[in-house]
Amino acid sequence: MRRLIDCPGSAQLVAAIAALRSQGLQADRYCFSGWAPRDRFAAFSAEVARMATQLQPGLTGSAIAPERFTSWLGRSLSALEQQQLRQEIGLETVDELWLATGWRPKEQLLRQLYPTARCLCYGDGLGVYVAADSVLQQRRGWRSRLRSWWSPATKPLPADGGHFIFSGDRQPPFPSQPVPLSDLEDCLHTLANALPTQAIASLRQLTAQREWGVLLTANLSEQADGAYISLTAEIEAYRQFLADQSLPSALLLKPHPRDSATKLQQLTTAIADLGVEPLVLQDSQLAFWPIEVILLSLLPDLQGLPVFTVSSAAVPLQALGADVQLGFGAAIVRRQFTRKGQRLRRHEEQQLQRWLQVGNGASNPRL
Structure with missing residues:
Protein backbone atom coordinates (compact mmCIF):
# COMPACT_ATOMS: atom_id res chain seq x y z
CA MET A 1 0.00 0.00 0.00
CA ASP A 186 3.03 13.87 20.22
CA CYS A 187 4.14 15.15 16.81
CA LEU A 188 4.66 18.68 18.09
CA HIS A 189 6.73 17.54 21.07
CA THR A 190 8.81 15.30 18.80
CA LEU A 191 9.69 18.29 16.65
CA ALA A 192 10.21 20.59 19.65
CA ASN A 193 12.99 18.27 20.79
CA ALA A 194 14.57 18.39 17.33
CA LEU A 195 14.81 22.14 16.81
CA PRO A 196 18.24 23.66 16.09
CA THR A 197 19.78 23.96 19.55
CA GLN A 198 21.66 27.21 18.98
CA ALA A 199 18.59 28.93 17.57
CA ILE A 200 16.46 27.85 20.52
CA ALA A 201 19.16 28.85 23.01
CA SER A 202 19.18 32.34 21.50
CA LEU A 203 15.39 32.50 21.64
CA ARG A 204 15.32 31.39 25.27
CA GLN A 205 17.79 34.14 26.08
CA LEU A 206 15.58 36.63 24.26
CA THR A 207 12.45 35.69 26.23
CA ALA A 208 14.16 35.13 29.59
CA GLN A 209 13.15 37.42 32.46
CA ARG A 210 10.32 38.87 30.40
CA GLU A 211 6.55 38.64 30.64
CA TRP A 212 5.80 37.81 27.04
CA GLY A 213 3.07 36.77 24.65
CA VAL A 214 2.81 36.03 20.94
CA LEU A 215 1.55 37.99 17.94
CA LEU A 216 0.73 35.98 14.82
CA THR A 217 -0.03 37.98 11.70
CA ALA A 218 -1.47 36.94 8.34
CA ASN A 219 -0.93 37.81 4.69
CA LEU A 220 -3.67 40.41 4.22
CA SER A 221 -2.38 43.41 2.26
CA GLU A 222 -0.39 40.96 0.11
CA GLN A 223 -3.61 39.32 -1.11
CA ALA A 224 -5.05 40.56 -4.41
CA ASP A 225 -2.48 43.38 -4.59
CA GLY A 226 -4.01 45.24 -1.67
CA ALA A 227 -7.61 45.08 -2.92
CA TYR A 228 -8.83 44.10 0.56
CA ILE A 229 -6.59 46.28 2.73
CA SER A 230 -3.52 48.42 2.15
CA LEU A 231 -0.25 47.84 3.99
CA THR A 232 -0.62 51.09 5.93
CA ALA A 233 -4.17 50.17 6.95
CA GLU A 234 -3.12 46.64 7.92
CA ILE A 235 -0.42 47.95 10.26
CA GLU A 236 -2.91 50.38 11.79
CA ALA A 237 -5.42 47.54 12.22
CA TYR A 238 -2.86 45.53 14.20
CA ARG A 239 -2.03 48.59 16.31
CA GLN A 240 -5.68 49.27 17.14
CA PHE A 241 -6.37 45.59 17.86
CA LEU A 242 -3.43 45.36 20.26
CA ALA A 243 -4.23 48.71 21.88
CA ASP A 244 -7.57 47.25 23.04
CA GLN A 245 -5.89 44.27 24.74
CA SER A 246 -4.24 43.73 28.08
CA LEU A 247 -0.72 43.22 26.79
CA PRO A 248 2.36 41.64 28.35
CA SER A 249 5.58 43.66 28.41
CA ALA A 250 6.91 41.90 25.29
CA LEU A 251 5.44 40.25 22.20
CA LEU A 252 7.19 37.49 20.28
CA LEU A 253 6.58 38.03 16.58
CA LYS A 254 7.12 35.22 14.09
CA PRO A 255 7.09 36.80 10.64
CA HIS A 256 5.22 35.04 7.87
CA PRO A 257 7.62 33.71 5.20
CA ARG A 258 6.02 36.13 2.71
CA ASP A 259 6.16 39.21 4.95
CA SER A 260 8.26 41.98 3.46
CA ALA A 261 11.02 43.76 5.37
CA THR A 262 8.97 46.96 5.10
CA LYS A 263 5.92 45.35 6.69
CA LEU A 264 7.99 43.85 9.51
CA GLN A 265 9.68 47.18 10.25
CA GLN A 266 6.39 49.06 10.35
CA LEU A 267 4.79 46.40 12.54
CA THR A 268 7.60 46.37 15.10
CA THR A 269 7.47 50.18 15.24
CA ALA A 270 3.72 50.06 15.88
CA ILE A 271 4.21 47.53 18.68
CA ALA A 272 6.95 49.61 20.28
CA ASP A 273 4.72 52.71 20.13
CA LEU A 274 2.31 50.85 22.42
CA GLY A 275 5.04 50.53 25.05
CA VAL A 276 5.53 46.84 24.29
CA GLU A 277 8.90 45.35 23.40
CA PRO A 278 8.79 43.54 20.04
CA LEU A 279 10.80 40.31 20.06
CA VAL A 280 11.27 39.35 16.42
CA LEU A 281 12.02 35.72 15.67
CA GLN A 282 14.65 36.26 12.99
CA ASP A 283 16.47 32.92 12.82
CA SER A 284 16.36 31.73 9.21
CA GLN A 285 15.87 28.06 10.17
CA LEU A 286 13.09 28.62 12.70
CA ALA A 287 11.13 30.72 10.20
CA PHE A 288 9.86 27.54 8.52
CA TRP A 289 8.89 25.60 11.66
CA PRO A 290 5.31 25.70 13.01
CA ILE A 291 4.96 28.29 15.75
CA GLU A 292 3.45 25.65 18.06
CA VAL A 293 6.68 23.65 17.87
CA ILE A 294 8.78 26.70 18.72
CA LEU A 295 6.59 27.63 21.68
CA LEU A 296 6.68 24.09 23.08
CA SER A 297 10.48 24.23 22.96
CA LEU A 298 10.36 27.32 25.20
CA LEU A 299 7.60 26.31 27.61
CA PRO A 300 6.54 23.01 29.22
CA ASP A 301 3.01 23.65 27.89
CA LEU A 302 1.03 26.53 26.44
CA GLN A 303 -1.53 26.87 29.24
CA GLY A 304 -2.43 30.54 29.65
CA LEU A 305 0.11 31.84 27.13
CA PRO A 306 -1.26 35.12 25.70
CA VAL A 307 -1.64 34.79 21.93
CA PHE A 308 -2.96 37.54 19.68
CA THR A 309 -3.79 36.41 16.18
CA VAL A 310 -5.96 37.18 13.16
CA SER A 311 -5.76 33.79 11.45
CA SER A 312 -6.84 30.16 11.75
CA ALA A 313 -3.72 29.57 13.87
CA ALA A 314 -6.09 30.46 16.72
CA VAL A 315 -7.76 27.04 16.54
CA PRO A 316 -4.85 24.69 17.38
CA LEU A 317 -3.30 27.18 19.80
CA GLN A 318 -6.52 27.38 21.81
CA ALA A 319 -6.74 23.59 21.80
CA LEU A 320 -3.21 23.43 23.20
CA GLY A 321 -4.22 25.69 26.09
CA ALA A 322 -3.14 29.16 24.97
CA ASP A 323 -5.21 32.21 25.92
CA VAL A 324 -6.17 33.26 22.39
CA GLN A 325 -7.49 36.68 21.43
CA LEU A 326 -8.80 36.78 17.86
CA GLY A 327 -8.76 40.03 15.92
CA PHE A 328 -9.55 42.38 14.47
CA GLY A 329 -13.17 42.93 15.44
CA ALA A 330 -16.01 44.58 13.52
CA ALA A 331 -15.13 48.20 14.33
CA ILE A 332 -11.53 47.93 13.14
CA VAL A 333 -12.59 46.04 10.03
CA ARG A 334 -15.01 48.87 9.12
CA ARG A 335 -12.33 51.51 9.61
CA GLN A 336 -9.38 49.84 7.88
CA PHE A 337 -10.55 47.41 5.19
CA THR A 338 -11.83 48.34 1.74
CA ARG A 339 -15.53 47.86 1.04
CA LYS A 340 -14.85 44.50 -0.60
CA GLY A 341 -12.42 43.58 2.15
CA GLN A 342 -14.90 44.46 4.90
CA ARG A 343 -17.45 41.93 3.73
CA LEU A 344 -14.93 39.12 3.38
CA ARG A 345 -13.06 39.86 6.60
CA ARG A 346 -16.29 40.13 8.60
CA HIS A 347 -17.44 36.71 7.40
CA GLU A 348 -13.94 35.32 7.86
CA GLU A 349 -13.82 36.37 11.52
CA GLN A 350 -17.30 35.00 12.10
CA GLN A 351 -16.21 31.65 10.73
CA LEU A 352 -13.06 31.63 12.86
CA GLN A 353 -15.12 32.43 15.95
CA ARG A 354 -17.43 29.50 15.16
CA TRP A 355 -14.40 27.23 14.80
CA LEU A 356 -13.16 28.33 18.21
CA GLN A 357 -16.58 27.73 19.76
CA VAL A 358 -16.99 24.32 18.17
CA GLY A 359 -13.47 23.36 19.23
CA ASN A 360 -12.18 20.15 17.81
CA GLY A 361 -15.03 17.76 18.35
CA ALA A 362 -15.83 14.85 20.62
CA SER A 363 -12.44 13.19 20.09
CA ASN A 364 -10.76 16.13 21.80
CA PRO A 365 -12.90 16.97 24.83
CA ARG A 366 -10.48 19.60 26.13
CA LEU A 367 -12.55 22.26 24.34
Whole structure:
Protein backbone atom coordinates (compact mmCIF):
# COMPACT_ATOMS: atom_id res chain seq x y z
CA MET A 1 0.00 0.00 0.00
CA ARG A 2 1.82 3.10 -1.24
CA ARG A 3 0.87 6.37 0.45
CA LEU A 4 1.87 9.82 -0.77
CA ILE A 5 1.43 12.97 1.34
CA ASP A 6 0.90 16.22 -0.49
CA CYS A 7 2.70 18.74 1.69
CA PRO A 8 2.07 22.44 1.00
CA GLY A 9 3.78 23.49 4.24
CA SER A 10 5.37 22.37 7.48
CA ALA A 11 2.14 22.56 9.51
CA GLN A 12 0.38 20.37 6.96
CA LEU A 13 3.15 17.78 7.23
CA VAL A 14 2.56 17.59 10.99
CA ALA A 15 -1.21 17.25 10.48
CA ALA A 16 -0.78 14.50 7.89
CA ILE A 17 1.59 12.45 10.06
CA ALA A 18 -0.74 12.84 13.06
CA ALA A 19 -3.68 11.63 10.95
CA LEU A 20 -1.69 8.64 9.70
CA ARG A 21 -0.56 7.78 13.24
CA SER A 22 -4.16 7.79 14.41
CA GLN A 23 -4.78 4.93 11.96
CA GLY A 24 -1.54 3.09 12.72
CA LEU A 25 -0.22 3.95 9.25
CA GLN A 26 2.92 5.42 7.69
CA ALA A 27 3.61 7.34 4.50
CA ASP A 28 5.94 6.19 1.73
CA ARG A 29 6.78 9.61 0.32
CA TYR A 30 5.80 13.26 0.56
CA CYS A 31 5.66 15.94 -2.14
CA PHE A 32 6.51 19.40 -0.80
CA SER A 33 5.58 22.57 -2.68
CA GLY A 34 5.32 25.33 -0.07
CA TRP A 35 5.24 28.99 -1.06
CA ALA A 36 8.32 31.00 -0.08
CA PRO A 37 10.43 33.75 -1.61
CA ARG A 38 12.16 32.14 -4.57
CA ASP A 39 15.62 32.33 -3.01
CA ARG A 40 14.34 30.57 0.14
CA PHE A 41 12.50 27.60 -1.33
CA ALA A 42 15.55 25.34 -1.03
CA ALA A 43 15.97 26.30 2.63
CA PHE A 44 12.27 25.71 3.29
CA SER A 45 12.36 22.27 1.66
CA ALA A 46 15.48 21.35 3.65
CA GLU A 47 13.73 22.13 6.94
CA VAL A 48 10.65 20.15 5.87
CA ALA A 49 12.91 17.18 5.07
CA ARG A 50 14.40 17.46 8.54
CA MET A 51 10.95 17.51 10.14
CA ALA A 52 9.81 14.52 8.07
CA THR A 53 12.66 12.30 9.27
CA GLN A 54 11.97 13.28 12.88
CA LEU A 55 8.26 12.52 12.61
CA GLN A 56 8.73 9.27 10.69
CA PRO A 57 12.32 7.98 10.57
CA GLY A 58 13.33 7.18 7.02
CA LEU A 59 10.57 9.23 5.39
CA THR A 60 11.83 11.06 2.31
CA GLY A 61 10.16 13.08 -0.39
CA SER A 62 10.47 15.47 -3.29
CA ALA A 63 10.44 19.26 -3.40
CA ILE A 64 8.78 20.88 -6.41
CA ALA A 65 8.51 24.67 -6.51
CA PRO A 66 4.85 25.78 -6.51
CA GLU A 67 5.26 27.95 -9.59
CA ARG A 68 6.13 24.81 -11.53
CA PHE A 69 2.81 23.27 -10.56
CA THR A 70 1.09 26.50 -11.54
CA SER A 71 2.61 26.26 -15.01
CA TRP A 72 1.08 22.79 -15.42
CA LEU A 73 -2.43 23.80 -14.41
CA GLY A 74 -5.09 24.63 -16.95
CA ARG A 75 -3.79 22.29 -19.63
CA SER A 76 -3.67 18.57 -20.17
CA LEU A 77 -0.28 17.04 -19.49
CA SER A 78 1.01 14.64 -22.10
CA ALA A 79 1.65 11.03 -21.13
CA LEU A 80 5.39 11.76 -21.20
CA GLU A 81 5.01 14.81 -18.93
CA GLN A 82 2.93 12.81 -16.48
CA GLN A 83 5.52 10.05 -16.41
CA GLN A 84 8.33 12.56 -15.82
CA LEU A 85 6.40 14.18 -12.98
CA ARG A 86 5.72 10.82 -11.33
CA GLN A 87 9.44 10.06 -11.56
CA GLU A 88 10.24 13.38 -9.92
CA ILE A 89 7.77 12.68 -7.12
CA GLY A 90 9.38 9.29 -6.67
CA LEU A 91 6.38 6.96 -6.99
CA GLU A 92 5.15 5.42 -10.22
CA THR A 93 1.95 4.21 -8.58
CA VAL A 94 0.08 5.35 -5.46
CA ASP A 95 -2.72 3.61 -3.57
CA GLU A 96 -3.60 6.48 -1.21
CA LEU A 97 -3.17 10.22 -1.70
CA TRP A 98 -3.21 12.14 1.58
CA LEU A 99 -4.24 15.70 0.73
CA ALA A 100 -4.89 18.79 2.85
CA THR A 101 -8.24 19.75 1.32
CA GLY A 102 -8.79 17.53 -1.71
CA TRP A 103 -10.06 20.38 -3.89
CA ARG A 104 -7.07 22.66 -4.48
CA PRO A 105 -5.73 22.70 -8.05
CA LYS A 106 -2.39 21.07 -7.27
CA GLU A 107 -4.17 18.30 -5.39
CA GLN A 108 -6.42 17.71 -8.37
CA LEU A 109 -3.34 17.49 -10.59
CA LEU A 110 -1.94 14.79 -8.31
CA ARG A 111 -5.23 12.93 -8.64
CA GLN A 112 -4.83 13.04 -12.41
CA LEU A 113 -1.33 11.60 -12.05
CA TYR A 114 -2.61 8.77 -9.83
CA PRO A 115 -6.22 8.24 -11.00
CA THR A 116 -6.75 4.94 -9.17
CA ALA A 117 -5.56 6.22 -5.78
CA ARG A 118 -8.00 6.80 -2.94
CA CYS A 119 -8.10 10.43 -1.80
CA LEU A 120 -7.96 11.01 1.97
CA CYS A 121 -7.95 14.52 3.44
CA TYR A 122 -6.18 15.55 6.65
CA GLY A 123 -7.10 19.26 6.83
CA ASP A 124 -5.39 22.58 6.28
CA GLY A 125 -2.88 24.08 8.70
CA LEU A 126 -2.67 21.79 11.73
CA GLY A 127 -5.56 19.61 10.61
CA VAL A 128 -8.56 21.95 10.24
CA TYR A 129 -11.30 20.84 7.83
CA VAL A 130 -11.83 23.63 5.27
CA ALA A 131 -14.59 23.32 2.66
CA ALA A 132 -14.04 24.46 -0.91
CA ASP A 133 -16.65 27.22 -0.52
CA SER A 134 -15.28 28.47 2.80
CA VAL A 135 -15.13 32.25 3.06
CA LEU A 136 -11.47 31.87 4.02
CA GLN A 137 -10.77 30.79 0.46
CA GLN A 138 -12.46 33.81 -1.14
CA ARG A 139 -9.77 36.22 0.05
CA ARG A 140 -7.06 33.80 -0.96
CA GLY A 141 -8.55 33.60 -4.43
CA TRP A 142 -9.09 29.84 -4.60
CA ARG A 143 -12.60 30.12 -6.05
CA SER A 144 -11.52 32.21 -9.02
CA ARG A 145 -8.44 30.05 -9.53
CA LEU A 146 -10.55 26.92 -9.53
CA ARG A 147 -12.87 28.44 -12.10
CA SER A 148 -10.01 29.58 -14.33
CA TRP A 149 -7.90 26.43 -14.03
CA TRP A 150 -10.56 23.75 -14.27
CA SER A 151 -13.31 23.39 -16.82
CA PRO A 152 -16.64 21.72 -15.91
CA ALA A 153 -15.28 18.51 -17.42
CA THR A 154 -12.40 18.55 -14.96
CA LYS A 155 -14.11 20.02 -11.89
CA PRO A 156 -12.65 18.90 -8.54
CA LEU A 157 -13.38 15.30 -7.68
CA PRO A 158 -14.84 14.54 -4.25
CA ALA A 159 -12.58 13.03 -1.62
CA ASP A 160 -13.04 9.43 -0.49
CA GLY A 161 -12.62 10.17 3.21
CA GLY A 162 -10.98 12.37 5.81
CA HIS A 163 -9.17 12.35 9.15
CA PHE A 164 -9.31 15.73 10.91
CA ILE A 165 -7.95 16.98 14.21
CA PHE A 166 -10.27 19.99 14.07
CA SER A 167 -13.66 19.55 12.46
CA GLY A 168 -14.47 23.21 11.89
CA ASP A 169 -18.18 24.02 11.93
CA ARG A 170 -19.35 21.95 8.95
CA GLN A 171 -19.73 18.28 8.21
CA PRO A 172 -17.53 17.13 5.30
CA PRO A 173 -19.44 15.71 2.29
CA PHE A 174 -17.55 12.44 2.68
CA PRO A 175 -16.93 9.93 5.50
CA SER A 176 -14.54 11.32 8.11
CA GLN A 177 -12.99 10.28 11.39
CA PRO A 178 -11.62 12.43 14.23
CA VAL A 179 -7.91 12.44 14.99
CA PRO A 180 -7.14 12.54 18.74
CA LEU A 181 -5.45 15.74 19.88
CA SER A 182 -2.85 13.56 21.60
CA ASP A 183 -1.51 12.46 18.21
CA LEU A 184 -0.94 16.09 17.26
CA GLU A 185 0.68 16.83 20.61
CA ASP A 186 3.03 13.87 20.22
CA CYS A 187 4.14 15.15 16.81
CA LEU A 188 4.66 18.68 18.09
CA HIS A 189 6.73 17.54 21.07
CA THR A 190 8.81 15.30 18.80
CA LEU A 191 9.69 18.29 16.65
CA ALA A 192 10.21 20.59 19.65
CA ASN A 193 12.99 18.27 20.79
CA ALA A 194 14.57 18.39 17.33
CA LEU A 195 14.81 22.14 16.81
CA PRO A 196 18.24 23.66 16.09
CA THR A 197 19.78 23.96 19.55
CA GLN A 198 21.66 27.21 18.98
CA ALA A 199 18.59 28.93 17.57
CA ILE A 200 16.46 27.85 20.52
CA ALA A 201 19.16 28.85 23.01
CA SER A 202 19.18 32.34 21.50
CA LEU A 203 15.39 32.50 21.64
CA ARG A 204 15.32 31.39 25.27
CA GLN A 205 17.79 34.14 26.08
CA LEU A 206 15.58 36.63 24.26
CA THR A 207 12.45 35.69 26.23
CA ALA A 208 14.16 35.13 29.59
CA GLN A 209 13.15 37.42 32.46
CA ARG A 210 10.32 38.87 30.40
CA GLU A 211 6.55 38.64 30.64
CA TRP A 212 5.80 37.81 27.04
CA GLY A 213 3.07 36.77 24.65
CA VAL A 214 2.81 36.03 20.94
CA LEU A 215 1.55 37.99 17.94
CA LEU A 216 0.73 35.98 14.82
CA THR A 217 -0.03 37.98 11.70
CA ALA A 218 -1.47 36.94 8.34
CA ASN A 219 -0.93 37.81 4.69
CA LEU A 220 -3.67 40.41 4.22
CA SER A 221 -2.38 43.41 2.26
CA GLU A 222 -0.39 40.96 0.11
CA GLN A 223 -3.61 39.32 -1.11
CA ALA A 224 -5.05 40.56 -4.41
CA ASP A 225 -2.48 43.38 -4.59
CA GLY A 226 -4.01 45.24 -1.67
CA ALA A 227 -7.61 45.08 -2.92
CA TYR A 228 -8.83 44.10 0.56
CA ILE A 229 -6.59 46.28 2.73
CA SER A 230 -3.52 48.42 2.15
CA LEU A 231 -0.25 47.84 3.99
CA THR A 232 -0.62 51.09 5.93
CA ALA A 233 -4.17 50.17 6.95
CA GLU A 234 -3.12 46.64 7.92
CA ILE A 235 -0.42 47.95 10.26
CA GLU A 236 -2.91 50.38 11.79
CA ALA A 237 -5.42 47.54 12.22
CA TYR A 238 -2.86 45.53 14.20
CA ARG A 239 -2.03 48.59 16.31
CA GLN A 240 -5.68 49.27 17.14
CA PHE A 241 -6.37 45.59 17.86
CA LEU A 242 -3.43 45.36 20.26
CA ALA A 243 -4.23 48.71 21.88
CA ASP A 244 -7.57 47.25 23.04
CA GLN A 245 -5.89 44.27 24.74
CA SER A 246 -4.24 43.73 28.08
CA LEU A 247 -0.72 43.22 26.79
CA PRO A 248 2.36 41.64 28.35
CA SER A 249 5.58 43.66 28.41
CA ALA A 250 6.91 41.90 25.29
CA LEU A 251 5.44 40.25 22.20
CA LEU A 252 7.19 37.49 20.28
CA LEU A 253 6.58 38.03 16.58
CA LYS A 254 7.12 35.22 14.09
CA PRO A 255 7.09 36.80 10.64
CA HIS A 256 5.22 35.04 7.87
CA PRO A 257 7.62 33.71 5.20
CA ARG A 258 6.02 36.13 2.71
CA ASP A 259 6.16 39.21 4.95
CA SER A 260 8.26 41.98 3.46
CA ALA A 261 11.02 43.76 5.37
CA THR A 262 8.97 46.96 5.10
CA LYS A 263 5.92 45.35 6.69
CA LEU A 264 7.99 43.85 9.51
CA GLN A 265 9.68 47.18 10.25
CA GLN A 266 6.39 49.06 10.35
CA LEU A 267 4.79 46.40 12.54
CA THR A 268 7.60 46.37 15.10
CA THR A 269 7.47 50.18 15.24
CA ALA A 270 3.72 50.06 15.88
CA ILE A 271 4.21 47.53 18.68
CA ALA A 272 6.95 49.61 20.28
CA ASP A 273 4.72 52.71 20.13
CA LEU A 274 2.31 50.85 22.42
CA GLY A 275 5.04 50.53 25.05
CA VAL A 276 5.53 46.84 24.29
CA GLU A 277 8.90 45.35 23.40
CA PRO A 278 8.79 43.54 20.04
CA LEU A 279 10.80 40.31 20.06
CA VAL A 280 11.27 39.35 16.42
CA LEU A 281 12.02 35.72 15.67
CA GLN A 282 14.65 36.26 12.99
CA ASP A 283 16.47 32.92 12.82
CA SER A 284 16.36 31.73 9.21
CA GLN A 285 15.87 28.06 10.17
CA LEU A 286 13.09 28.62 12.70
CA ALA A 287 11.13 30.72 10.20
CA PHE A 288 9.86 27.54 8.52
CA TRP A 289 8.89 25.60 11.66
CA PRO A 290 5.31 25.70 13.01
CA ILE A 291 4.96 28.29 15.75
CA GLU A 292 3.45 25.65 18.06
CA VAL A 293 6.68 23.65 17.87
CA ILE A 294 8.78 26.70 18.72
CA LEU A 295 6.59 27.63 21.68
CA LEU A 296 6.68 24.09 23.08
CA SER A 297 10.48 24.23 22.96
CA LEU A 298 10.36 27.32 25.20
CA LEU A 299 7.60 26.31 27.61
CA PRO A 300 6.54 23.01 29.22
CA ASP A 301 3.01 23.65 27.89
CA LEU A 302 1.03 26.53 26.44
CA GLN A 303 -1.53 26.87 29.24
CA GLY A 304 -2.43 30.54 29.65
CA LEU A 305 0.11 31.84 27.13
CA PRO A 306 -1.26 35.12 25.70
CA VAL A 307 -1.64 34.79 21.93
CA PHE A 308 -2.96 37.54 19.68
CA THR A 309 -3.79 36.41 16.18
CA VAL A 310 -5.96 37.18 13.16
CA SER A 311 -5.76 33.79 11.45
CA SER A 312 -6.84 30.16 11.75
CA ALA A 313 -3.72 29.57 13.87
CA ALA A 314 -6.09 30.46 16.72
CA VAL A 315 -7.76 27.04 16.54
CA PRO A 316 -4.85 24.69 17.38
CA LEU A 317 -3.30 27.18 19.80
CA GLN A 318 -6.52 27.38 21.81
CA ALA A 319 -6.74 23.59 21.80
CA LEU A 320 -3.21 23.43 23.20
CA GLY A 321 -4.22 25.69 26.09
CA ALA A 322 -3.14 29.16 24.97
CA ASP A 323 -5.21 32.21 25.92
CA VAL A 324 -6.17 33.26 22.39
CA GLN A 325 -7.49 36.68 21.43
CA LEU A 326 -8.80 36.78 17.86
CA GLY A 327 -8.76 40.03 15.92
CA PHE A 328 -9.55 42.38 14.47
CA GLY A 329 -13.17 42.93 15.44
CA ALA A 330 -16.01 44.58 13.52
CA ALA A 331 -15.13 48.20 14.33
CA ILE A 332 -11.53 47.93 13.14
CA VAL A 333 -12.59 46.04 10.03
CA ARG A 334 -15.01 48.87 9.12
CA ARG A 335 -12.33 51.51 9.61
CA GLN A 336 -9.38 49.84 7.88
CA PHE A 337 -10.55 47.41 5.19
CA THR A 338 -11.83 48.34 1.74
CA ARG A 339 -15.53 47.86 1.04
CA LYS A 340 -14.85 44.50 -0.60
CA GLY A 341 -12.42 43.58 2.15
CA GLN A 342 -14.90 44.46 4.90
CA ARG A 343 -17.45 41.93 3.73
CA LEU A 344 -14.93 39.12 3.38
CA ARG A 345 -13.06 39.86 6.60
CA ARG A 346 -16.29 40.13 8.60
CA HIS A 347 -17.44 36.71 7.40
CA GLU A 348 -13.94 35.32 7.86
CA GLU A 349 -13.82 36.37 11.52
CA GLN A 350 -17.30 35.00 12.10
CA GLN A 351 -16.21 31.65 10.73
CA LEU A 352 -13.06 31.63 12.86
CA GLN A 353 -15.12 32.43 15.95
CA ARG A 354 -17.43 29.50 15.16
CA TRP A 355 -14.40 27.23 14.80
CA LEU A 356 -13.16 28.33 18.21
CA GLN A 357 -16.58 27.73 19.76
CA VAL A 358 -16.99 24.32 18.17
CA GLY A 359 -13.47 23.36 19.23
CA ASN A 360 -12.18 20.15 17.81
CA GLY A 361 -15.03 17.76 18.35
CA ALA A 362 -15.83 14.85 20.62
CA SER A 363 -12.44 13.19 20.09
CA ASN A 364 -10.76 16.13 21.80
CA PRO A 365 -12.90 16.97 24.83
CA ARG A 366 -10.48 19.60 26.13
CA LEU A 367 -12.55 22.26 24.34
